[in-house]
Amino acid sequence: MKWFGRKAGREGARPALSRGFGMAFGSGDWPRSYEAQVREAYALNPVAQRAVRLVAESVGAAPVLCSEPEVARLVAATSGGQGLVETVASHLLLHGNAYVQILSGSQRPSTALGTSGVRELYALRPDRVTVEADARGWPGAYLYRVGEVTQRIDAGELIHIRSFHPTDDHYGLGCLGSAAGAVAIHNAATRWNKALLDNAARPSGALVYEPGDGSGLSADQFARLKSELEASFQGAGNAGRPLLLEGGLKWQALSLSPADMDFVGLKAAAAREIALAFGVPPMLLGLPGDATYANYREANRALWRLGVLPVAAKIFGALVQGLSPWWPGVTIGVDVDRVPELSEDRERLWSMVAGADWLSAEEKRAAVGM
Secondary structure, X not given: OEEOOOOOOOOOOOOOOOHHHOHHHOOOOOOOOHHHHHHHHHHOOHHHHHHHHHHHHHHHHOOEEEOOHHHHHXXXXXXXXXXXXXXXXXHHHHXXXXXXXXXXXXXXXXXXXXXXXXXXXXXXXXXXXXXXXXXXXXXEEEEEEEOOEEEEEEHHHEEEEEOOOOOOOOOOOOOHHHHHHHHHHHHHHHHHHHHHHHOOOOOOEEEEEOOOOOOOOOHHHHHHHHHHHHHHOOOHHHOOOOOOOOOOEXXXXXXXXXXXXXXXXXXXXXHHHHHHHOOOOHHHHOOOOOOOOOOHHHHXXXXXXXXXXXXXXXXXXHHHHHHOOOOOOOOEEEOHHHOHHHHHHHHHHHHHHHOOOOOOHHHHHHHOOO
16 A cells, blocks of 8 residues: 555655744744744734733833822833833833933933933833943943944943843843743644644545555656645635545545644643733633633732732832932832722722721821822
């Protein structure tokens, strides 16, 4: 019995299948560079993009409580057409580093400046920034490269916000690296499903040649059968089309085993790992089979407590430290009293304080932050 596609003497006619379901992954591995990871995760993967946007947009839309009106104006302004806080939060999640340049009076006439001389806070792309360390190893300046142009920015004019990196002194560690494997699996499963739909939503089969005399197909017959199958019976447009076979040919359909079909569950598991890497409850991304939280209300509260507020505290804390030379003692933070997702926690606190008869009215107001 001879199988179509496995004719003797044609071992080199069929190229080896690429590992990893994608040419962009190289030799079966997922991307290592930041640009490739952003393209695979944020640009091509809906789960990763939604997770990043959910956290970043929530941080950008959070009500801000600031002690200086001019600082509040700078924080609420746009940076390159995008919200400053949302852009910084996205860079911090994806790259692990976020850079905010303080543009002062040297770039604009004084009529456009406030009383402090600071004109704007501008978020720089982190993949274009390089730390220039001094002789002691501390950041002395930053180099911002765009093409062949390099701008040197003094350390006092740039606010560097970074996540923790256990093996690097100057750069933070983003979430893309830990999510790269899950993103590769999820994208590979998506391409698998697309290929399956292109082939009539079912696995392929085998064309068996069983002549009575035991002879094999000639080279011309082999090439003709292969071209006819590809042109007339492959693809979604030819789904269900009958196959006319000549003498000695028999079509044997193949099916997927339960182990082969497990890629569906593998894709759902990869999606949950992506959500985990970015700190988003899987329920908020519509992932099936996840019952960690009883309802969306609890999941939203967990998102804010464990994801949004820590990122916002890191960003606002760095902004306070970077702007302290212009505004000593300035405070910036999220006004949790105006966050709808945390209203139940605030209501429970007020009920507890209201029932404490041993506290005075002034002490109760101080306990609730008023």
